[in-house]
Amino acid sequence: MPAQTLAERILSEKAGHPVRPGEVVDVEVDVALTHEVLGPPTFKMFEELGVPLWDPAKVFVTIDHFVPAATADQANNNRATIEAVERHGITGTAFYDGPSHQTLAESGMVRPGMVVVGTDSHTCTAGALGAFGTGIGSTEMAGVFATGRIWFRVPAATAVALTGTLPRGVYAKDVVLHLLGRVGVAGFRYESLEFGGPGLRGLPMDERIVLANMAVELGAKVGLLETDAATAAFLDPAGAPAGPAAERRIDPAADYGRRFDIDLGDLGPMVARPHSVDNVVPVAEAAGSVRLQQAFLGSCTGGRLTDYRNALEVLDGHTVHPDVRLIVTPASKRIYRQMLVEGMVARFAELGAMVMAPSCGACAGLQGGVLGDGENVVSSSNRNFVGRMGNPGANVFLASPATVAASAITGTITDPRTFL
Ligand SMILES: CC(C)[C@H](C(=O)O)[C@@H](O)C(=O)O
Ligand code: SF4
Structure with missing residues (x-):
């Protein structure tokens, strides 16, 4: 097996052969997320296909944007979402519990190595848990609901190695803003933006999540983080083992197009x-x-x-x-x-x-x-x-x-x- 980026490793495991950037792969979806904003049109398109939902246990539906509803239209979207969940026997839900990416992370449904898609651009947040998470449109999601599969062009990758510790008054948000200032909103377009290093592993999970969450602001397809014992503890707060797949590290021998080395100690508030x-x-x-x-x-x-x-x-x-x-x-x-x-x-x-x-x-x-x-x-x-x-x-x-x-x-x- 050649040295692989974090994204190549996940997509290779899913495709059943070593994948290369640029290759198109057809993969199984582990978790599909939708919410009350794009959920109702997604369910409508899916239902027009006339087939059953591929796996109600792998769908996670939230009500988070219109909470509490500010208009009758918002309230109607919320109702339509609840009714769709009931019609299809969907078990993973977080109604009125908070933004979907946080509630999905807390749900325990996402594990390192999974493929997670959502009708929301910040689905890349799942990368903090080592999952290939990305946003898709509602039409594409209708296809996922029907088949449980999706295709991707395997992304090229950039590695961001973090060393040192953040000075007092400086946080993960400042790391992302620093990167945005350096490369801009299209800086990592369609790339897998992969964070690792001792600086990353020194950050608490709450802070790490910010790095994956804002990968999309940098144009990235996914924002993948190295995973370790802290990731496992987040996934299994009661101490149950997260499984051997939990530890995923950046392989320096992998084919990274660009590498950034950031000493966290050099950063300031942005x-x-x-x-x-x-x-x-x-x-x-x-x-x-x-x-x-x-x-x-x-x-x-x-x-x-x-x-x-x-x-x-x-x-x-x-x-x-x-x-x-x-x-x-x-x-x-x-x-x-x-x-x-x-x-x-x-x-x-x-x-x-x-x-x-x-x-x-x-x-x-x-x-x-x-x-x-x-x-x-x-x-x-x-x-x-x-x-x-x-x-x-x-x-x-x-x-x-x-x-x-x-x-x-x-x-x-x-x-x-x-x-x-
Ligand atoms: C409403 C939703 C589709 C949207 C997104 O995809 O990101 C929202 O969550 C946002 O942050 O702009
Ligand atoms: S960025 Fe997050 S909190 Fe903001 S609207 Fe989108 S999902 Fe909600």
């Missing part, structure tokens, strides 16, 4: 300014540039326990600027419950934050924090194009949860190290 996720500068350069009306801590990128702990570390002992609405939208019910246990909900409430139900919330501007004309928001989420967060007249700045917290205190973009 911010992506409107209206592109690669419009990146060090936070210091954007500091004080605009007045903020909103600060958002949430989404499948920046709504996990580590994010809230980091944000509260900055916020503790300070007050939120009176002009700023601080919105906290946990990325799952499990996270929300743990926040209650740790007293974080109370601390956010005392700071005047609006703590919302787990959902996508303000991230895609579908409910839970739409912006007004000319308003500026600093957000721990992943996209800032014109109209993202619900208003083409608003401006979205993307940063780490700690930078969001620091900026909420001052009412303008602020380096979190000011308060650490």
